[in-house]
Amino acid sequence: MTDERTWTRRTVLRTGSAIAGVTALAGCISDDGTDDTDGDDGSSDAGPYTVTMEPVGEVEFPAVPETWVANNGSWADMGIALGQEPPEGVYLTSRYHTQYYDDIPGVSVDKSGMTSLWEGELSPEEFMELSADADVFVIDPNFVIGRTDSWSQEDIDRIEATGTPFFGNSIFSTGYDWHDYDYLSLYEAFEKLAAVFQEQARYEAFESLHEEFQSNVADVVxxxxxxxxxxxxxxxxxxxxxxxxxxxxxxxxxxxxxxxxxxxxxxxxxxxxxxxxxxxxxxxxxxxxxxxxxxxxxxxxxxxxxxxxxxxxxxxxxxxxxxxxxxxxxxxxxxxxxxxxxxxxxxxxxxxxxxxxxxxxxxxxxxxxxxxxxxxx
Structure with a gap:
């Protein structure tokens, strides 16, 4: 992405203006040029749309995010499944095991230039720098606050004030005392992220494939x-x-x-x-x-x-x-x-x-x- 395109898109995402110029990004476009996204949460024919998930509540997206940062390999993998470019960063790049894509023909992820958010500490300043380029932090803000004593809700608010929202729920473990809100299953979380990226058709295709897979798994148990x-x-x-x-x-x-x-x-x-x-x-x-x-x-x-x-x-x-x-x-x-x-x-x-x-x-x-x-x- 060139600097000019980055600036133009960030302007759209920060102000919500010029939405008409990016409405084609708001869903899967059918052959006749109409939007064919399904479902209520996140579906949008034109203009801004919202997606709701605990603990972040209702988050408004003026346009479909293009650049993003993921909490971990769970969310990063969801984005790849939805046809997105890899995230700009993850909590620990060493735990995003991209070698699994070797089993999928034609799918690969190069994480050599990916930012590892945890390098001995989580820095609000690093998040502020990333917010200049990232359209969304697909990260549970409570995970960030819960991993260090140096973060507070004020830090989250300050980062979101730049126009880059947090959107995530820590779903990989149920062992955290601070996680006193609903956990989501893998596919519940996947559906939420599909709404963020307006990729409901891809999600539904994966959901169907997963149902068949689950049936095959049950047969071998x-x-x-x-x-x-x-x-x-x-x-x-x-x-x-x-x-x-x-x-x-x-x-x-x-x-x-x-x-x-x-x-x-x-x-x-x-x-x-x-x-x-x-x-x-x-x-x-x-x-x-x-x-x-x-x-x-x-x-x-x-x-x-x-x-x-x-x-x-x-x-x-x-x-x-x-x-x-x-x-x-x-x-x-x-x-x-x-x-x-x-x-x-x-x-x-x-x-x-x-x-x-x-x-x-x-x-x-x-x-x-x-x-x-x-x-x-």
Whole structure:
């Protein structure tokens, strides 16, 4: 985008003037030139439109956002699914795992120039700088305030006064005390963002594909008594032997494991979730529980081969870990990301089904996903 175009668009978004010149951006345009968006929230034939979501309430958009900043990989992935350009920044670029797009033909994201918002702190000044170019912060403002003692609502208000609103809900985890408003499911949040970008048709195409996918997933889930127990933990390569336990919860980061109906090994013990206690488990604890499958988070950047060489090999060499059923049976895997959007969820659920149920069929059509992203559906 040239400086001139950036200035022109920012003027439109700041003042709400000249809306007639950008109304074609307000939805999917049919062959006869009419707007064919569906639904009430966010649909607009002309002029400004509003989208409502907790905790930000009703947010008005004078025109469809073009440049944006995302809270995390969940929302970034939603934007890609809706055919948008990648966000200018995310909370942590290292946790936006764009390698999942390798499974979708013709879809890729280069995050080399993407801003990582968290570099030891979250700076209101950095947000102010980003607001000069970003049309919307797809970020839960309470997440920002809750992550540091140096932010207040006044900082959020000051940033929004520049004309760049916050629009987000922290959906990946239900473990935050400050999140006292409704959580959204992945597709509830996805539908809200589709309204922001006026991409309801793409959302509906994904929703239909997801429903078929869910049916396929249900078909491969065995009877309850035949499902494995899994232990999900956060691990670091340099400190194998001390792990942060995660109980399968209601946040979107556990969607694949809920949908696959696995048994939570920790839920059957007195081990509590890391979010609650900040506690840790070790190999001895795992040996007492002896889960069928061990899943490690925090290592998604590694390939399957790297994971085997760098992580599993350490367990195989440990006197206690090597006696775990999961180690002996070769059932130690990468446990999936913290953040999932609609594309990511398809990819990691497919992988999880292969891991725990030895599924060898494709549960979704990658080409169909690509066609929705590129607008060829």
């Amino acid at each position: 065995p009877p309850e008594g035949d499902r494995p127990s899994v232990a999900i933990m956060w691990a670091t390569e340099g400190d194998m032997g001390s792990f942060s336990p995660y109980l399968i919860g209601e946040g979107t980061s556990f969607k694949q494991w809920r949908d696959l109906g696995v048994r939570d090994a920790f839920a059957e013990t007195d081990v509590r979730d890391f979010h609650t206690t900040r506690g840790a488990v070790d190999y001895e604890t795992l040996f007492d529980i002896d889960p069928d499958v061990v899943l490690f988070r925090g290592l998604e950047a590694k390939t399957a081969t790297e994971f085997q060489d760098d992580i599993v090999s350490q367990m195989e060499a440990d006197d206690v870990a090597s006696e775990l059923t999961a180690v002996q049976n070769g059932d130690v895997y990468r446990g999936g990301p913290l953040y999932q959007g609609p594309i990511t969820n398809l990819v990691v659920t497919q992988r999880a089904a292969e891991q725990v149920y030895d599924v060898d069929e494709q549960l979704f059509d990658p080409q169909a996903v690509a066609e929705i992203v590129t607008g060829d559906f």
